[in-house]
Amino acid sequence: MSLRHALLGLLAQGPASGYDLMKIFDISLANVWPATQSQVYGELSRLADAGLVKVAAEGPRGRKEYAIDDTGLAELRHWLTEVEPTHVHRSDMLxxxxxxxxxxxxxxxxxxxxxxxxxxxxxxxxAGLVDIVSEGEDDLSVYGRLALEWGLRFTNLHREWAEWATAEIEKWPSPRDPLTGEAPRETGG
Amino acid sequence: MSLRHALLGLLAQGPASGYDLMKIFDISLANVWPATQSQVYGELSRLADAGLVKVAAEGPRGRKEYAIDDTGLAELRHWLTEVEPTHVHRSDMLxxxxxxxxxxxxxxxxxxxxxxxxxxxxxxxxAGLVDIVSEGEDDLSVYGRLALEWGLRFTNLHREWAEWATAEIEKWPSPRDPLTGEAPRETGG
DNA sequence: GCGTTCATGTAAAAAGTTACATGATTGG
DNA sequence: CCAATCATGTAACTTTTTACATGAACGC
Structure with missing residues (x-):
């Protein structure tokens, strides 16, 4: 239920509408937990039904500004301190x-x-984000920079590994056909 | 639809039952694409309905041995060469x-x-897997070793980054309360 | 007036998780 | 005969994706 906690985390910074949250999501959390508009609105409704947030104000164009409740703050803290991260990674690249x-x-x-x-x-x-993000002194910016550093290290690892693996493959001498040196499989099925 | 292609990829090595595939999955692919038993059996049925694989043999205890078809091989090759990896990462840790x-x-x-x-x-x-996996000369082992190297580099990055981030936080002098040096928030909500 | 941005939702489908259900076969 | 392993499936639920639908308000 990480999307739920992502929203609670953002609302802990201050009230916001689904539309606001979606924007913050796109620029800051999308790299670690992407979410769609339809997910965000849906989850906000459920969060309100569950009493973790409430509609604090309504504005023009049906805007609903959500604010986090004490139960929401407690749930956020519980998730941060007591719930072990799942460490499930899916990579269709790998x-x-x-x-x-x-x-x-x-x-x-x-x-x-x-x-x-x-x-x-x-x-x-x-790397282009570094300058933009280096200004803010709010929690999301300060801690977001730690996550950004992770991203920089990760993309670097990714590139280095892929370069290493390319070289690795290229030095294998067509292993399954040592006599002719020909590649065992060609493009046509 | 990566689960589908994971199964096609395994079946491209040779015929196997859902039970067999599940075991191979658990020891080799689970780190990059976890799947449950119920998912594997379901997807195999759909794969057979779609004509990408077929039941090549039936054994004791209702065992069904699936074999990949030419359309399945073509689909696998298409996925490998033409479909861009999605590069979507979710990390509740980050x-x-x-x-x-x-x-x-x-x-x-x-x-x-x-x-x-x-x-x-x-x-x-x-690292304990390295010895075990270093034997095989089949495709899955040979290329699996490249993925394993990725895992070693990744876990190393993870540790180094977390150590760096810990030190980073520890050197911040309670930033939001420079006068007293007291932490601005305490455990109790 | 008109294009852009703001703003919220619903519906359907696909993918993934968890739990349950069932039973045959094998090896000791 | 009994435990472990083999073997397949279904049902309910949650999560994520994609597409559609609608319209108000703002700025020029």
């Missing part, structure tokens, strides 16, 4: 790696090279 | 980091220290 043996060596190396390039680009775009 | 400002400095540092320990433990358990 999943593909297991099956790279279905491709010939060049294609497999190409895949990894593209991953290195992707990671380099992602690293640059995160 | 999500919590954004909200660490709700805790006092010691609690926040404690959280990060626990993450460093967790990562160290995970690293050790992956």
């Amino acid at each position: 999943l593909r790696v297991f099956f790279l043996g279905r491709l010939d060596r060049e294609q497999a190396a190409g895949y990894l090279r593209r991953q290195a390039e992707f990671a380099a680009g992602r690293h640059e775009s995160l | 999500l919590r980091v954004f909200f660490l400002g709700r805790l006092d400095r010691e609690q926040a540092a404690g959280y990060l220290r626990r993450q460093a320990e967790f990562a160290a433990g995970r690293h050790e358990s992956l």
Whole structure:
């Protein structure tokens, strides 16, 4: 139920509408916990039903400003201090790696090279965030910078690993056909 | 639809039952794409309905051995070469980091220290896999070793980052209360 | 007036989790 | 014969994705 806690965490900074939260989400939390508009609005309703937040004010265009309640704050604190992170990672990028043996060596190396390039680009775009985020002294900015540092290290690891893996593959001499040196599988199925 | 492709990828190595696949999953793919028994059996049925795999043999205890079809192989190759990885990461561990400002400095540092320990433990358990996995010369082992290297680097990054972040927090002098040096928030809500 | 931004929702489908249910076969 | 392993499935629920639908208010 992390989306729920993400919303509680943001509302702990101060009241906000679903629309506001969605924007904050997109610029700050999307890298660690993406959420869609439809999810955010739905979860806010459920949060209000459960009494963890309440509609503190209504504005133009049906705007509802939500504020966190004491039960919400307690739940947030409980989640932060008592609930072990799940540490479940899914990566379709790494999943593909297991099956790279279905491709010939060049294609497999190409895949990894593209991953290195992707990671380099992602690293640059995160690096561009550093200046923007370095201003704020609010909790979200201060702690967000720790998460950003994680992102910089991660994208760097990603690139380095992919470059290493590319080189690794390229130095294997077509392992399954030592006699001819030919690649065992070609593009056509 | 990565689960589908994970199953196709495993079946590309040779025929297997849902039960077999589940075991292979648990020891090799679970770190990059966890799946439950109920998901595997369900997806195999759908895969068979879609004509990407077929039941090649039936054994004792209702065992169904699935084999990949040409359409399945084509779909696997298409996924490997044409479909961009989504690069969507969810981490409730990092999500919590954004909200660490709700805790006092010691609690926040404690959280990060626990993450460093967790990562160290995970690293050790992956390192233990190296010997086991270093034998196989089949595709899954050969390429799985690349993924394992990723895991070793990742857990190492995780630990280093968490240690860095702990130190970072500990050197902040209760930033929101420079006059008294007292922590601005205490444990009680 | 008109385009942009603000603002909220619903519906359906896909994916993933948890729990339950059932029973055959094998090895000691 | 009995425990462990093999083996498959269903049901209910939660979470996430995608698409659609609607309209008010603001600024120029």
